[in-house]
Amino acid sequence: MELRQLEYFVAVAEEENFTRAAERVHISQSGVSAQIRQLEHDLGTSLFDRSGRSTRLTPAGVAALRHARSALAAVDAVRQAVDEVNGLIRGRLVVGMVTACTVTPLFDALSAFHHRHPGVEITLLEDTSDRLLERLRAGTADIALVSTSGSTPPGLEAYEIIREPLVAAMPVGHPLCEKPEVTLEDLARHSVVSLPTGAGVRRVFDDACTAAGVHMEIAFQAGAPSAIADLAIRGLGVAILSESLVAQHRPHLTTRRIADIHTEPVLSLAWSTTDNPALRQLIHHCHESFTRPTPIPEPIA
The missing domain is CATH 3.40.190.10 (Periplasmic binding protein-like II)
Structure with a gap:
């Protein structure tokens, strides 16, 4: 039994797929399969059920997984302890x-x-x-x-980097430009373009709409903030973005404060x-x- 066999075994167990496991450990799928077969031969039992669309652990595989992870963690701890003494990080x-x-x-x-x-x-x-x-x-x-x-x-x-308010951005001449600031009800009367659900900016916007009892129809959404700005420039809707991003698209876009959004999205570095x-x-x-x-x-x- 070799450490690399345990590494491949854990990778296949977590990915539930030999191809993804091979990509993760940076060797060919045939190489992973061969090492897993050798490990199963050494242990005298099958570790995976290969009959379905995904690769599942057998009862023996379930029993072995915790110990394989512990063995790899112990090796990493030894390497880390030595590297720290030598001033190396890997x-x-x-x-x-x-x-x-x-x-x-x-x-x-x-x-x-x-x-x-x-x-x-x-x-x-x-x-x-x-x-x-x-x-x-x-x-x-x-x-x-x-x-x-x-x-x-x-x-x-988390380490906070920057926080800033959301704004409504639209091309010059849009009806909302006549107002010194806008409300969510104002925005609900127009097409809105926004980042997708799951983005921090979108979460702040959706939470504010829910709190205000305003139903907002999102006409277009895109994952790239620059795409949202481009859609607004072309008159396809009012963009909901952070102030600093809109600044990159002036004079094509002008902004108005959204009066009833009081939470600011925050850009942060986060770790566990x-x-x-x-x-x-x-x-x-x-x-x-x-x-x-x-x-x-x-x-x-």
Whole structure:
């Protein structure tokens, strides 16, 4: 029995699929299958039921999984203890960020961290804030740049980067431009374009509509804030965005304060634990990067 066989076994058990497990451990599917068959031969029993569409653990596999995870964790602990004594950091970090939200200080932090700790593999993924928060709580992501509705997400730690109000953005000449500020009832009389459900900005907007008892029809939605702005510029609806993002599209768009939205979306770095020394170092680099003066605040999506 070899450690790599246990690693492949855990990967297949968690992914419930040999192909996805092979992608996760960076070898061919045939290589994973061969090592699992050898492990089953050594143990004298089948660990997986391969008869269905997904790969399920047999009772023997269920019994073995906890011990396999413990064995791999013990090996990681030995490696981590030695590396810390030698001043080395290794491992893998999964970093999440809101879809299409280009945040230069985060990329600066990742670059500085990579040059300082080249032994750490970094995986960057994009998703909605809600799904990124789920990944953090499930342990499938280590740290994520997310948009939240004004408070630290339950069960997580967070470092606030920026908070700013939502605005209604429309092209010059739109009827709402005649008002010094707008209400949700005003917006309900017009087409609205917004980010999808799961985005922090959308959550703040939906919560405000619910609290005010206003039913809002969303004419268009898109995952990229720039796409929302482009739709509004072309007259397809009033965009609901953060102020800093609209600033990038002036003079094509003008903004009005939404009088009955009192919660501000917050762009934050969130994580669930700092037990990982690599994560502690990345948080340090992020803190340094985000506290440097920047000419324009990063947009909140």
